[in-house]
Amino acid sequence: xxxxxxxxxxxxxxxxxxxxxxxxxxxxxxxxxxxxxxxxxxxxxxxxxxxxxxxxxxxxxxxxxxxxxxxxxxxxxxxxxxxxxxxxxxxxxxxxxxxxxxxxxxxxxxxxxxxxxxxxxxxxxxxxxxxxxxxxxxxxxxxxxxxxxxxxxxxxxxxxxxxxxxxxxxxxxxxxxxxxxxxxxxxxxxxxxxxxxxxxxxxxxxxxxxxxxxxxxxxxxxxxxxxxxxxxxxxxxxxxxxxxxxxxxxxxxxxxxxxxxxxxxxxxxxxxxxxxxxxxxxxxxxxxxxxxxx
Numbered sequence: 001x002x003x004x005x006x007x008x009x010x011x012x013x014x015x016x017x018x019x020x021x022x023x024x025x026x027x028x029x030x031x032x033x034x035x036x037x038x039x040x041x042x043x044x045x046x047x048x049x050x051x052x053x054x055x056x057x058x059x060x061x062x063x064x065x066x067x068x069x070x071x072x073x074x075x076x077x078x079x080x081x082x083x084x085x086x087x088x089x090x091x092x093x094x095x096x097x098x099x100x101x102x103x104x105x106x107x108x109x110x111x112x113x114x115x116x117x118x119x120x121x122x123x124x125x126x127x128x129x130x131x132x133x134x135x136x137x138x139x140x141x142x143x144x145x146x147x148x149x150x151x152x153x154x155x156x157x158x159x160x161x162x163x164x165x166x167x168x169x170x171x172x173x174x175x176x177x178x179x180x181x182x183x184x185x186x187x188x189x190x191x192x193x194x195x196x197x198x199x200x201x202x203x204x205x206x207x208x209x210x211x212x213x214x215x216x217x218x219x220x221x222x223x224x225x226x227x228x229x230x231x232x233x234x235x236x237x238x239x240x241x242x243x244x245x246x247x248x249x250x251x252x253x254x255x256x257x258x259x260x261x262x263x264x265x266x267x268x269x270x271x272x273x274x275x276x277x278x279x280x281x282x283x284x285x286x287x288x289x290x291x292x293x294x
Contacts, residue, residue: 003262006153006231008145012274015148016060019281023062026288034288035064036120036280037086037095041079041105042072046237047098053277054096061281066092076105080113087115094120094138094287096280099170117293120283123170132177136292138283143175145275146210146231147184155208155229155264158186163203165219165252166212167193171233175210199223211252219253221261230258230265233272 027033036058040051051067058065068082079097086095095118101107111119116126122140130137150157162179166172172191179185187208192199194213203209203223211219212233224230234252251268259265266272286292 003259004153004264006149006264006266006271008149008266008271008273008275011149011152012145012278015278016057016281019061019285022285027062032093032288033062033064034284035066035091035093036284037066037068037089037092039068039070039079039082039086039095039097041070041074041098041101044100047100050277051098054280057277057281058284061285063281063284072102074102074105076109079105079110083110083113087113087118092118094118094284096121118287120280120287122174122283128169128174131174134181134183138286138292139178139279140170140174141279141283142171142212142233142272142276143178144279144282146175146233146272147178148279149231149266149272149275150185150208150229153264157208160185160187160207161205162187162189162208162210163206164189164191164210164212165193165199165203166214166233167191168212171212175212179208179210213252215252216250217252217254219258221254221257224258224261226261227263228261230262231272232266232268235268235273 023034038051038054040047055065055067086092097110099107111123114124116124119127120138122138127137131139162185164172164175176189176191179187180189190202192202200223204225206228208229209219210231214234214236216236216238230253232251232253235249237247238250239246240248249269
């Protein structure tokens, strides 16, 4: 079967160009340039890469950006004080605290301390709750990016059976909400995880599989029905002596054996990843315009 590659990198570049045009129009009309701040704790390699990519995307979209760094031994009180300052800083439209945080800091406490009107990651319970019942809100960037990819590639989702592998608060749960909503995917949704007993059978019935389970090469050919659409959210670093970095990014899907069965599939890297950052930019533009909240 001839499959088409769902190119997240090209789609994200097109959307960032659209955002840049809108920003320049806002500034030309005397409006404020959107401003995104990012808080980075410690020196985790993955987090460093993500935050650097977000800062670069801000420049591409014509945003102002600020990076605030703390060492890994920062106290919870110091981090919460930083969140409070950003909440009250009128020049900052939206901000993120890059996860994961060191173990001595309660992540949920930090997330809930962020002003939901500036929560462009879409993790605050108010944004999660509003999204779940279909109200305007900042939607978690990865699920929003996946839905955008499906829409831009003309993938039929209405009435289709969609299996989501993984139940995290960041991807699995919000993805399920978006895919089942009438104004979203309008699909029939099943959420599976590592303890689901008939996991392979569930996957074999799916028109769309969204793999966000965090296990390299988890989805194999015997789990995919011919003609399915596969979205691979996985980005696990696996050792690779042939690379300068010593590792490569590996998806949750065994691409080489699964791709020939599909009508469409996302690569890793270059699929969902660039869309996640792009949707963060879209959320920041919405925050600057006060689209969801006054």
